[in-house]
Amino acid sequence: MSYFYKREQKSPPRRFLLILGIALLVSISAFGLMILFWPKLITAMALPEHLRIGFGVICIIYGILRSSRLIFKKQTDEY
Template sequence: MFNFNIFKQKSPQQRFLFILGLVMLTMYVVLGTALIFWKDIPFEIKPTYRILFGLLLIAYAVIRFFRLINQKDN
């Protein structure tokens, strides 16, 4: 699924963008998880919408992950 030889052959710019993509992926997952499990959130939002928004963020992170690992070199 993930070919490490392709990662070694990337330019420094492509490697930086790959690492930045992984950082953003992690941030989306952490934010989504925090929204789901943090009960005393500092702003008013109904628990149902809070959980749905957290799940949406995690689903978006999964989509970004699959787009990130399936990139083709041009």
């Protein structure tokens, strides 16, 4: 039998936090992409071009870091 059959089912709070983490990852990354590729979104704030691109890149990097923490979370960590 493989390793995947021996794993226990996640508890409801842990499953909820996993779904919440995935939703946050998608929303942060989508927001960063919107800032990068939709310049009219930020015109009301009057940000210069380089600050808009930098903020979009930072949002995408933060989304990637959150996803890596979600994927590589230790098996012994409890919520």
